[in-house]
Amino acid sequence: MIPLIEEEVVNKKQWVSKDEMLDLIAIAQSCPGVFAINIATFIGYKLNKTRGAIATTIGTALPSFLIILLIAIFFHQFEDNKIVAAMFKGIRPAVVALITVPTFNLAKRAQLNKWTLWIPIVSALAIWLLGVSPIWIIIIAGLGGYAYGKLRVL
């Protein structure tokens, strides 16, 4: 989605400069929440403060919202159709695989080494086997990162 946003915002409408866009992208990616919404809010705020931010957010969310709503409403009728059911039996394992792939890619990008490998392993086991909420993992990991950063300076 990023190239699309860049093309529209930087090149066509020229609402922000290329450099500013790169900075916004970096911040929006690091922050929680939907990336596209984060970026939209930034740009909307820059152009027209809070009202602008609300406008861009609604604009970004609305197409997906409407499409999925339609699908949700009508999917029920199709769910029990034998053809659709068979197709989804094939789709489901594929989707699980499609989530496995970014796990490995993220692991590569996180540059895990023997000192940090325990973090994803412990997190995954805590969530999977102990039923710990991922939210707690996020909070602990954030605090841990903060504490580690402070300790390193000492």
Next chain:
Amino acid sequence: MIFLSLFYTFFMIGLFGFGGGYGMLSLIQNETVEHWHWLTSSQFTDIVAISQMTPGPIGINSATYCGYTAVVNAGYSAPMGVLGSTVATFALVLPSLILMILISKMFMKFMHHPSVESVFQGLRPAVVGLLAAATLLLCTADNFSTPTTDWWQFMVSCLLFVAAFIGVMFVKINPIRMILYCAIAGLVLLY
């Protein structure tokens, strides 16, 4: 009351959903399937599949779908379902709206502060764990069947899992195309 729970849950997901779409997926999965049982495991996997094939971020797609399905499953009418999806989606984007405006207004300079950077440093490996957990939690009978209930479906499911993984990870097949191939395979093999 379900609407309050939807609002609270998706607000938290929007607030703590680090790691982009996939990181958020782990939170959504944990809350909607494991915690509240608003969706079954296969319903959740279905929305991930649909989300891959439709435009838009998975967070918004999941919130909309889950909001609708949760309310309708609880026995309400379809228009109430629409309200549910609206509440969930609104709750999801609200923290972003507030946070990004705050950052734009006053915290822009703090984003590059070393303390903030070290917080993100801690989050990065944890998000990998979140994703791994989501994957593990999706390996269910709902999605794969079991050797005892339907060994044929189980074998085909495992095969499709491996094929999809190799296809997307190494052969670099487009994920949407992969889903379509597996849909056809499902039709041929699992009708």
